[in-house]
Amino acid sequence: MKKVIVIGAGIGGLSISIFLQKAGFDVHLYEKNDKVGGLCSGYYVNGHYIDHCLHWLMGTNKDSKLYELWNEVGALSNNVPIISLPTLGDFVYENQIVTFDRDLDKCEKEWLSISPVDKRAIKSFFATVRDVSSLMEYALKHPKYKKKKDLISALPNSLKVFKAMKESREDYSKKFKHPALRFALRNAQTGYNNMFFFFDLYGIFIKGNADVPSGGALYMSKRMEEKFLSLGGHLYLNSNVENIITKDNVATGIKIGNKTEYGDIVISCLDPTFTLNHLLDNKYRCVKIEKLNKNIANNPISSAYCLYVTIEGDISNISVPTCLHVKDLKVGSRKIESILIRPYGFDKEYFVKDNKTVVSIFIDQNQDDYHYFKSLSEDDYAKELNRIDKKIIEEIEKYFKNTKGKIEFLTHFSPIELNKHTNTSFGALQGFSFSSKSNFYMLRPTIKGLSNLYICSQWNRSIGGTPTAIESAKSISKEIIKKYL
Template structure:
């Protein structure tokens, strides 16, 4: 039985671990933090249970499949309910739009913008669904070892059909003319840390997936998914070593031999790294001569996604809101352009998540939990220290903006618990290069074949998975990436006994 060491118990690491264990490998995970989950983390204080990172469940079949693959019923591990509306959008003029995946409800909201705009909105869904089918069949289930696997007539024809040279916003603008509708259909690219004004148009599949497949909620909060995968892996005989940061990936003659933990070598046949790819290359592989093209100079030149400033609020009273809500800046484009220019937004758009609207287990009785995520620049430029003064000042600014949303005028007076994660926190807590919450930015030249692949080319038996590795960021996508990594391991290790 071949031994696999997995570095990091994030979503992709846990998912891959379950798959590998099912396939007969001996699997051991080393995790730096005190509990599993990676960015799918949790904070608990005074009865409030905060999801730290991802909060939106899309494509629920991806979540369930890892349990089914291992031979159990997913419903015995996670309980999901569909969320409606998907989100409520708050604009600066005081208007709001409730976006629903329920067609009659959606039509009622859309027709307020006129029949022509409604027709354009529906035409957009049909157009992007066709492109999604291409992505799923051609790119999401495939990794690339050799150039010819990407540079061939069939694949390049699929690339042309995707019309990737357009930005997400310009692609949407061909279908709808109303600025509010354009914003409603474009902000979702921020889920993976890329601007809708510069990011490839293929990322318009995100709002399409929300609308056609729905948004779901895992009872108890998103962290229950991490706990469920941990439970399943341990049931299968897997081992997880918490509070055990890996110091180095050990190699000999171009071949991985294991890892170094607390100055002690732990040997294995295979290493699968779920630590963020750029951070791992800079910190865990000590010899630059065996990194291939990913030497420090190359990694420094790569583009990194935006980061996040997150406020976790435990409130003394109930508030009438939705599970998911968006507050748009007065000038959305300026706000997003500022992120790309390393300017801290003065009037930012932000996302609000309140699972206590439908789940009484995440907050004490008659109290509310609200998570507020503000996209901010990563720390690559070196101009943002996120010290105490800067953090407090920006926190006060965001809370002042929340109080301007109807129904939240007294939120400041009702704060019982307040926690903050800044880009700096994401950097040291989860080993993210430059504190970039979503890893490498999914630009055209950092996507698909051009993104780091699951199999590392210059070190034998070393593999990668996670947000900065193909196919990219987002919980369902990194789970797809874990599957790709496992498939790559199988190509090289067909016999495990």
């Protein structure tokens, strides 16, 4: 039986471990943290549960091929309730609320009543959402479409959709005159300033394919851990891999402290930049990764500043999520214009305790913000985080008056903590993106000069995320099964 060493028990590592263990390999999975999940995880603070990740999960619709994959690894099943939130968000600008409702007809009417002069732009926006929605529905049901024309035929207005792939949300928003609509579109999605990603998200959301599994990220990754162990896999927590050992073009094993573990195949399921620079000591090259890192301004990564609080009492007046316009708030290297507030009362069993609801506040960050935080001394860093938290809480209390005096700090993290947690470059929570000045990329999962070393994670193609992690794991496991079994 071939022995496989897998480094990193995030979604990519857990998934490939399950696929290979199931296929008959002897899989040994090493994770540096004390629990599995990586970026897709959660924990308890003062008895309150914090979901560190899942705002929405692509593949929650049982008709989609992605659901089948989540089901295969034990992440989703008939026993896991899926929660469908009514909207993708309320966007509040100077007391005007703009909603991205699940019901497009209703939503279109609301937008028209907010700004009749924007009729043309509004009609065009909703037509594109409907187009992308049918494209994504087709693509998710038939991920193996062989011909481009099959894909195009699923799409009534392909030109508009493909144009949006290169358009920033900021430029797109300028098609609208009303400042609240502009604000909503500029801030419509966290990360990646690319209009296509938002059309994509909204399109799959209205089809029920981007909902939330009850219990969130911690319990989802725990179910995957249970699946792996039930198949006879070996999991080693608190095992920080320091090196991948190589000899004569072969990866022979790994080093953890003064221990060495040997295997026939090694799979590194974390950021490939870290794998190349640290685990392989810069001895091997991946030109594509080097280019992406060099051209990072045009392939930005997405990170986050997150504050977690509890709010006491009834907060049903705060929609899930609410994006609030803020003035004079600098987070990381720049002034930001919005905060995304997510009260978790929709999943009471996990997130409401003693009449207090867990609420997360999410702020977009990128590689420049990581560098900013990194440049601060320990003291200044702590002060800076306290300043940011205080200001966020003031903004929430100012708009939602019923929260005044009822907000309690739980914890916070910046790109620095994300980096420490999973070794992800710049504290990225997803992989490299693309912009009008760059293109979608895909990596070969092997590294030149090493025949049996694979890289498998969300970084295998833009734009990353949990779907990329599990889909890469599936396709790489097939390649390994074909070669070694």
